[in-house]
Amino acid sequence: MFGRLLPQEGRFFDLFNAHTEQIMLGAEALVALMAALNKPNGESAEYFEAIDAAEDRADSVTHETMALLHKTFITPLDRDEIHKLISCLDDIIDLIKGAAQILTLYDIRRATPEATNLAEIILSSCDRVRSAVRLLPSMDNGPAILKTCEEIDRLESDADRVMRGAMSRLFREEPDVRQLIKLKAVYELLETVTDRCEDAANIIEGIVLENS
Template sequence: MFSRFMPKEGHFFKLFNAHADEIVTGAKALVVLMQAVGQNDAQVAKSTADIDDSETRADSINHEVMALMHATFITPLDRDEIHQLISHMDDVLDTIQDVAETMSLYDIVDVTPEARKLAELSLSCAERVRSAVALLSNMDNGQTILKTCREIDELESDADRVLRSALSRLFREEQDVRQVLKFKGIYELLESITDRCEDVAKILEAVVLENS
């Protein structure tokens, strides 16, 4: 009966890693989606479905983490940190899904280079989130985690610059107000993926600093 009070550290970290894998899978599907729009409708549909599948699997992992946290007497991290980490990770995939759904809702049939670049920056952020999360089980990796988090911050700043440039060109060159509103929304959603990755990075930084 005492087994339920033993720390299940390994399982928590496996779940974090599994969720991070889904974030990268979803971000890769988003890049493919952006490349396929206007070129390959079947691929657009497949990539959208892939993103939905990743988000569904990630939701299941989120629920499993929450259930495990409530069933475990000793957790490897502070309970609030666990909650914030998995919730912010979930926000990344939710935002990726929002982009895909908005592309469909707005009936976007052509994608700008800036939108593709923002999707690529989102994937780069997602990959670094996965790298940092994979190191979290050992605080000897603290400095490497912090370095990876700084890289996420830099990528988020890059995305900000791409967003500003994209909006500037959109307002200068696009005459159709409906298209302006559509692409403004898509650009801002794409950039917010990197914001959500930065939120994860801040939690990881806090965990490292608290446990160093």
């Protein structure tokens, strides 16, 4: 069993967990940002700052993981799996930051229901990525990990449906071409975050299937 294969450097799992905590902070701030945009005189600056801070801390975790990978002779997982997983986790928080930045860049002053819904799906997806990562050190958790990965896949499908509906409504109802272009970019970037969560789930699922 997988549990017998892990007498090696166990700090990789701690680093994965630390990274997913930053992903969650970023996702929570993104949802709060959407809510702030829809409040009269809502203060959104603190949520942009929170996302920036989470992304900075996640970058530090990624760099530490890569440094540890280079100096560790025997790793608990295949070296390529470690590299792929931490890189994919980093993509998630980078895209969350990107979504927040594009709201500022395009001067989006109100979050549409679809954008808010996508942010909430992102939060749920990130929470399940964190749960799957926490279970990784032991393949006794294999069935629970695979179930969590299936949930992430379903959430990505939900995000696809929301985005398709958002695009349909946008092209039917938005008369301002500039606003249409802005919101289209926002929707696409938000949906891409859920794609990266699904990518992380696929990597984790592969680890489970190869090591159980």
